Amino acid sequence: MGTTARTRTGGADDAGADTLWTATPPLWLRSLPVALLAALVLAQGVTPNEVELGAYYAAVAPLAALAYGAPGTAITGAAVLGIMLLPRVGAGSLVADEFGAVAVIAALSVVIAGVRQHFRGRLKVAGSVAEAAQLAVLTPVADRVGELRCAALYRAAQRGALVGGDLYDVRPGPYGVRALVADVQGHGLAAVGTVAALLGAFREAVLDQPDLQGVAARLERRLTLDAVAGDGSELFATALLMEFPADGSHVRILSQGHPPALLLRGRTVLEMRCDPGPPLGTGLPGLPAATPTTVPLQPGDVILAYTDGVTEARDSSGTFYPLDDRLAALLAEGSVASPRAVVDAVWGDLQRRTGAMDDDVALLALAAPGAATTTGDRAGSRRPDPGPPP
Numbered sequence: 583m584g585t586t587a588r589t590r591t592g593g594a595d596d597a598g599a600d601t602l603w604t605a606t607p608p609l610w611l612r613s614l615p616v617a618l619l620a621a622l623v624l625a626q627g628v629t630p631n632e633v634e635l636g637a638y639y640a641a642v643a644p645l646a647a648l649a650y651g652a653p654g655t656a657i658t659g660a661a662v663l664g665i666m667l668l669p670r671v672g673a674g675s676l677v678a679d680e681f682g683a684v685a686v687i688a689a690l691s692v693v694i695a696g697v698r699q700h701f702r703g704r705l706k707v708a709g710s711v712a713e714a715a716q717l718a719v720l721t722p723v724a725d726r727v728g729e730l731r732c733a734a735l736y737r738a739a740q741r742g743a744l745v746g747g748d749l750y751d752v753r754p755g756p757y758g759v760r761a762l763v764a765d766v767q768g769h770g771l772a773a774v775g776t777v778a779a780l781l782g783a784f785r786e787a788v789l790d791q792p793d794l795q796g797v798a799a800r801l802e803r804r805l806t807l808d809a810v811a812g813d814g815s816e817l818f819a820t821a822l823l824m825e826f827p828a829d830g831s832h833v834r835i836l837s838q839g840h841p842p843a844l845l846l847r848g849r850t851v852l853e854m855r856c857d858p859g860p861p862l863g864t865g866l867p868g869l870p871a872a873t874p875t876t877v878p879l880q881p882g883d884v885i886l887a888y889t890d891g892v893t894e895a896r897d898s899s900g901t902f903y904p905l906d907d908r909l910a911a912l913l914a915e916g917s918v919a920s921p922r923a924v925v926d927a928v929w930g931d932l933q934r935r936t937g938a939m940d941d942d943v944a945l946l947a948l949a950a951p952g953a954a955t956t957t958g959d960r961a962g963s964r965r966p967d968p969g970p971p972p
């Protein structure tokens with residue numbers, strides 16, 4: 583729920599300008615100083631000895647400072663100076679001033695490489711601390727929670743972030759396994775505080791609230807209290823709550839203004855409709871409260887919950903990503919067989935068909951006990967669903 587920002591994915595899957603500072607330089611960059619030095623030696627060897635190439639040798643050591651640490655830069659600089667002194671492959675008619683300038687530039691490059699290496703180490707430590715803090719907020723979902731098989735994926739819109747404005751969680755409790763997928767106002771790091779508050783309220787409510795309305799009420803209260811304690815601005819979130827009994831025979835669903843989950847049954851995609859209430863935190867008077875809907879489950883069923891960052895992603899022509907139609911096509915291919923396969927297939931297809939994500943993306947796939955490991959042999963396609971499956 584938001585407007586614009588980054589990729590996460592991803593957090594972490596990014597390559598960009600910060601790569602030079604926080605990650606191992608790519609192979610092409612590490613090869614560039616050697617390639618440039620070899621090219622200069624070759625050029626000097628095939629040109630008349632009177633042609634002076636000494637000024638060009640000055641570029642090698644700064645490149646080495648970007649690609650190597652201080653020791654590697656020092657070795658590269660020494661190699662450059664040694665080659666310049668060779669009579670046939672060096673710098674032609676060597677000029678003392680040029681040789682001195684290259685030596686000074688090489689020495690400065692060693693200093694720059696040392697400073698860069700120092701800050702790179704500090705950034706790695708800071709990145710590790712930040713990653714641990716973010717993962718403490720949005721802990722990875724286990725492959726199995728109780729008798730429920732699970733798979734999830736999260737990509738934050740803000741560059742370098744692991745957590746943004748979307749959230750999910752799956753927790754066992756005395757009333758069954760409960761799951762939450764939500765999308766808070768805004769996205770990126772500005773929304774992390776609200777995400778943390780909602781996750782904490784959900785994890786407590788799972789243990790002591792006997793029904794989903796009680797869980798939703800706890801989330802509503804958390805948002806209301808945070809809005810009062812903050813700067814007074816409105817905080818709201820859409821949320822989808824699910825509750826699975828131990829036998830996995832059905833699921834109870836409660837929606838607070840959130841996009842409906844999809845039920846993958848055989849090769850058919852069904853929309854799991856329910857009567858939604860208003861988004862959490864809106865406090866709109868006169869609107870009916872959300873009521874849970876019970877949906878019977880069959881062996882092989884997989885439920886996919888998501889946030890609007892998926893369905894609002896656009897391709898190059900500006901067309902929204904058609905999640906239900908694309909899921910039906912993926913099911914027809916027979917490659918989607920488990921919660922993990924569903925999540926991976928949707929994310930891969932989303933990346934292929936759309937450009938850079940400008941909103942947070944969350945996917946949560948769940949399969950109840952007794953779910954088969956194949957999608958079934960009957961051909962089928964998506965069809966409109968008048969309501970919960972019988």
